[in-house]
Amino acid sequence: MDFFERHKPIAIFISLTLFCIISLSVQGSGFTLTFEGIMSGITMPFQKGYNGIQGGTSRLWAGFSELDRVKDELELTRSKLQTFESIDVEISEIKKENDRLRTLLGMKEMLRYDSVPASIISKDPDNWYRTLIINRGDNDGIKVNMPVVAYQAVNNGDVRELVKSVVGKIVEVRGSVSRIQPLIAPEIKIGVKIGENRFPGLLSGYTYNSNLCVVNYITRAAPVKFGDLVITSGQAGVFPQGLVLGTVVKSELLESSPYQRAIVKPFIDYNLLEEVFIIKKAPEKDLFELFEELK
């Protein structure tokens, strides 16, 4: 006891550090207050720490010693990519056929969704996250994974026009407030299509501090150029198809990847954004679950 009295600051420091590590480990891991849960709460930080260090060391080692394996995987990925591209062509054909049949049957072309206007009341105070807090929540019928859009004035030649563009999606809902994960957050993943030929890709935030996005997994054959429009593909089940996101500012062919990537400037200016609209569209369950599993 005398030892703890003499080293009180260090003892408290170690206790608080352990508290933080346990807290970080148990979040999102289905931790429950059972013996098993408590034990896993104690052991999980060490497991995660070990896995983190082991993973980091393996990744570092892989860079030096596993080039051959990477080359084989690259070939395999290329062949898989070809298969997926043919699937995409098939899907677009099916969609066209679907559109024709809809027209023949006299059905509405697209489903329309109700939207709820909201104001941004707060932004993430830290540089490591870019979320936005709005003044609408559970009480207004807002649910997690609902898409959020806003109107932004953009210059189209000499004309200045309003564009309805994607802001992000709802990631947390409370009574009267919700949290939006914007397009510029590196954690977000949105299925998109680029350019006139509608080549598919996966959009996420570029870096923690930039207002740009990056679209990965675009086939190298795709002619991506400056100014190409990026729209939602609707394939992940969260965003409706055809919502505009931004335009391409740069495309990059990476030596180490079988794909190319594009840097995208969103239409939304996140520094000045004040008003948004939440589209009351629940995610398509099957598609969403499949997409989450693939992530």
Add this chain to the structure above:
Amino acid sequence: MIVTYIITAIIVLISLLVQSHPSFDVIRIAGVKPDLIFIIVVYVGYSFGSMNGQITGFVSGLFHDSVSNSPYGFLALPKLTVGFMVGMIGRSVLKSNVPTIILLIFVSTLLKGIITLFLSYIFTQGMLSSIIHVIIPEAFYNALLAPPLFFIFDKVFRGELEREGYL
């Protein structure tokens, strides 16, 4: 000492409100905004020792986590660690002048950034490019704001500092 706690809590809450207000985004430089709460944590550690530094870092970090999208502990642990470490050195070692304050905040922010990056690798989604895009710009920004803020805090905590024998 209770007065120090109350004043610190008030300053932390005001800083949190200012930092999370939408209009605060306007002052972003190179895409980053300063971490006012962190500057307070370093100040408390520097002026009132490791015990106060770590408690301020831990509590303000948990507040910061509750407002941010981060998991609990993600922003608290780096602040707790830096608050503790700065408190080990403190005013008795580092003299209170502008170059020292700038250097102290710059190095402390780098340390905070490296711990955060390490945690993000283990618990969330780490990106090594954050060193250039977030950690270094934030260190410069915090270091730039630290001297005037330290001057204001010296005035606010004048009574406490006199009791500690620093003034």
